[in-house]
Amino acid sequence: MDNLDLLKIQLSQDERDILRGSRGSMMQKVMETVVLYGEALNAEKLIPIEGPGHFVISFSSPGIAPSIKMLEELVAAGLRTQYQFTLDPRGALDFENLNLKPEVERALLDMYEHQDYYEQLLTKLGLRDNQAFTCNPYQPEVGNIPDRGTILAWSESACAIFANSVLGARTNRNGAIMDLLSNIIGKTPLAGLLTDEGRCASWLVDIVTDDLPSPHLLGAAIGRKVMADVPYIVGLDRFLSPDLDSFTVDYLQDMGAMCATYGAVGLYHVENITPEAIDFGQDLLKSEYSTLRIDEPELSNILDSFPQLWENEKDVPEKCFIGCPHISLRQLYWWAEAIQQELKLVGQEQVAVETILCSAPQILEKFMKDKEVNLILKSAGVKLSPCCCETIFETGLKAGHPVITNSNKLRAYSSARFLPDDELVQVLVTGELTEAAHEKDL
Amino acid sequence: MKKTFKGRPVIAGMAEGKAVVSRGGFNAYASFYNSLAEGVQIAICADRGNQDTYGKSLSGKILCIPSSTGSTSAGAVWQRIVGLGIAPKAVLFSHTIDSLAAGGLLVADIWVSKTICVIDQLGEEFLETVQEGDWIEIQENGTVIITVSKG
Numbered sequence: 112m113d114n115l116d117l118l119k120i121q122l123s124q125d126e127r128d129i130l131r132g133s134r135g136s137m138m139q140k141v142m143e144t145v146v147l148y149g150e151a152l153n154a155e156k157l158i159p160i161e162g163p164g165h166f167v168i169s170f171s172s173p174g175i176a177p178s179i180k181m182l183e184e185l186v187a188a189g190l191r192t193q194y195q196f197t198l199d200p201r202g203a204l205d206f207e208n209l210n211l212k213p214e215v216e217r218a219l220l221d222m223y224e225h226q227d228y229y230e231q232l233l234t235k236l237g238l239r240d241n242q243a244f245t246c247n248p249y250q251p252e253v254g255n256i257p258d259r260g261t262i263l264a265w266s267e268s269a270c271a272i273f274a275n276s277v278l279g280a281r282t283n284r285n286g287a288i289m290d291l292l293s294n295i296i297g298k299t300p301l302a303g304l305l306t307d308e309g310r311c312a313s314w315l316v317d318i319v320t321d322d323l324p325s326p327h328l329l330g331a332a333i334g335r336k337v338m339a340d341v342p343y344i345v346g347l348d349r350f351l352s353p354d355l356d357s358f359t360v361d362y363l364q365d366m367g368a369m370c371a372t373y374g375a376v377g378l379y380h381v382e383n384i385t386p387e388a389i390d391f392g393q394d395l396l397k398s399e400y401s402t403l404r405i406d407e408p409e410l411s412n413i414l415d416s417f418p419q420l421w422e423n424e425k426d427v428p429e430k431c432f433i434g435c436p437h438i439s440l441r442q443l444y445w446w447a448e449a450i451q452q453e454l455k456l457v458g459q460e461q462v463a464v465e466t467i468l469c470s471a472p473q474i475l476e477k478f479m480k481d482k483e484v485n486l487i488l489k490s491a492g493v494k495l496s497p498c499c500c501e502t503i504f505e506t507g508l509k510a511g512h513p514v515i516t517n518s519n520k521l522r523a524y525s526s527a528r529f530l531p532d533d534e535l536v537q538v539l540v541t542g543e544l545t546e547a548a549h550e551k552d553l
Numbered sequence: 554m555k556k557t558f559k560g561r562p563v564i565a566g567m568a569e570g571k572a573v574v575s576r577g578g579f580n581a582y583a584s585f586y587n588s589l590a591e592g593v594q595i596a597i598c599a600d601r602g603n604q605d606t607y608g609k610s611l612s613g614k615i616l617c618i619p620s621s622t623g624s625t626s627a628g629a630v631w632q633r634i635v636g637l638g639i640a641p642k643a644v645l646f647s648h649t650i651d652s653l654a655a656g657g658l659l660v661a662d663i664w665v666s667k668t669i670c671v672i673d674q675l676g677e678e679f680l681e682t683v684q685e686g687d688w689i690e691i692q693e694n695g696t697v698i699i700t701v702s703k704g
C-alpha cells in the first residue's frame with residue numbers, strides 16, 4: 112500500500128507497522144486486505160474481534176473456498192486465527208446415508224478431491240475440531256454461542272443474521288475468505304452492523320396473518336423487500352415465546368436464513384422477542400422508515416412465484432431433504448414423530464420417498480443415543496446425515512430431478528421443490544404430490 | 554448522447570465495454586454458480602431469480618447493479634471467476650458497496666492480482682439511466698460515461 116495518508120480509515124501505529132511489513136509480507140498482505148475492506152465500508156477504524164468465528168468456507172471445491180495455494184501460504188507464514196472457528200457443513204461425502212447414483216458420487220469425489228488436505232490446512236489455521244461442521248453452530252450441542260454484544264467477523268449469511276438478531280452479538284455479513292483473513296488479523300472494520308446506528312431499523316414489518324406463517328415464506332417476503340436494511344418486525348409475538356424457547360429459536364433461524372437468501376439482511380428485530388427489541392422497543396426505528404404489511408395473500412404470492420424446475424412436473428418425488436439450514440435436536444424429534452404418525456395414518460411401515468434429515472454431527476450423535484426413536488426412523492427408511500445437502504446439486508447431476516424439501520433456501524439454490532412441513536410429511540410418506548401441489552402447477 | 558456520473562473508486566482503474574444491468578440486488582453466488590469449474594470460458598448468469606441478467610453473458614461486460622445479495626460464499630466466488638479470467642470488466646454500484654461484494658472483489662484484486670474496476674455510490678439516477686447494451690467508459694477517478702442508446 113503506497114500512501115497510507117490517503118486512507119480515511121484511522122489506523123493504529125501497530126496496524127501501520129504491519130502494513131509496512133513489520134510482521135512479514137504475508138501478514139502485511141492480510142492486513143492490507145482487511146484495511147481496504149474497512150475503507151470500502153466507510154469504517155471509522157478496525158476493532159478487536161472478541162470471540163470464536165464461524166465461516167462459510169467448509170468446502171474444498173474451487174470457487175466456494177479459498178484456494179489451497181492461498182491457505183498454504185497463510186500456514187507457511189505461521190498465521191492462525193486468534194480464536195478457534197467452526198465451519199459450515201461438509202459436502203455430501205457420507206455416501207452411506209445418501210444412496211446417490213454412482214455418477215453423482217464420482218462427481219462429488221472429484222469436487223472434494225482435496226478435502227482432507229484442505230481440512231488439515233484449516234486445522235492449522237484455527238479450526239476448532241474435526242466435528243465443527245454445521246450451519247447451526249449456536250445449538251447447545253455444538254456450543255459456538257457468542258454472548259450479547261460480542262464483536263465477531265462471521266460469514267454464512269444464515270449464521271451472521273442469527274448471531275446479530277437472536278444472540279445480540281455484532282457481526283457484519285462478511286464474505287468467504289474475508290472471514291478468515293479478519294480473524295487472522297483479529298480485527299474487523301467498525302462499520303454497518305457493528306455500530307449502534309447501523310443496528311437501527313428502517314422498515315416496520317407488520318405481520319397480520321391469523322396463524323404463525325411459515326418461516327421460509329415469511330423470510331422470503333421480508334428479504335426481497337427489505338434487501339440490505341434492518342427490519343423491525345411486529346405481530347410475531349402473538350405466536351412466539353419471549354423466553355426464546357427452542358421452538359422460537361428454530362423458527363427465527365429458518366426465517367433469518369430466508370431473509371438473508373432473498374435479500375442481504377444481516378439483522379432483524381422482533382418486537383418483544385429478540386434482545387435489542389425487548390430493551391429498546393420501537394426506539395430502534397429510525398426517524399424515517401418504510402412500512403411493509405404481510406398477510407396471507409402476500410405469502411401465497413411468494414409460494415406461487417417459485418418456478419417448477421423438475422424435468423417433468425408430474426414425476427414422482429425421488430428424494431426428500433430436510434435440514435437446510437441444519438435442524439436442531441427438537442426439530443429432529445418433531446420430524447420423527449410427524450413421520451411416524453403419518454405412517455400410522457396411512458397404514459404404511461416405510462416412507463415412499465427417500466428422506467434424509469440433515470443436522471450437526473454433535474446433535475446426530477446425541478439423537479442416535481435414543482435407540483427407540485432411531486429404530487422407528489430406521490424402520491421407516493429415513494436416513495440421518497451431517498452433510499450440506501445443497502452440495503449434491505452443485506454436481507449439476509441432480510438438476511431437474513424430482514427432489515422435494517421443506518427448505519426455501521435449498522429450493523432457491525437448486526431445482527428442488529418446496530413444500531410446507533405439513534404437506535411435505537404427507538408427500539414423503541405417500542410418494543404422491545398432494546392436490547394442492549398439483550393445483551399450483553396448473 | 555452521453556451522460557456522465559461520478560462515483561467512488563473502490564478499486565480504481567480504466568475500462569470500457571457493454572453494460573449488463575440488474576435493477577434488483579445481484580446474487581453473485583447464484584449468478585456464477587455454473588461458472589466455477591476449471592476450463593469454463595464464459596460466465597452465463599445462472600440466477601433464475603434475476604430476470605434482468607438470467608441467461609446473459611457476464612464475462613467482459615460492465616455489470617451495473619444497486620448492490621449484491623445472498624450467500625456469503627460470494628466472497629470466494631468473486632476470487633474464482635476473476636482467477637479464471639471470466640469476470641466482468643467492471644462492477645458499478647448505484648449504492649455504497651455492500652460487505653459481500655467489497656470483500657470478494659478486494660480479495661480478488663489483492664490475492665489474484667487481476668484488477669477489475671469497482672466504482673460505487675453512483676446514485677439512483679445512474680441505474681435509472683443505464684440500459685442493457687449501453688457503451689460505458691470508466692476513468693481512474695471514478696467517472697463513468699454512458700453512451701445512451703435508448704430513451
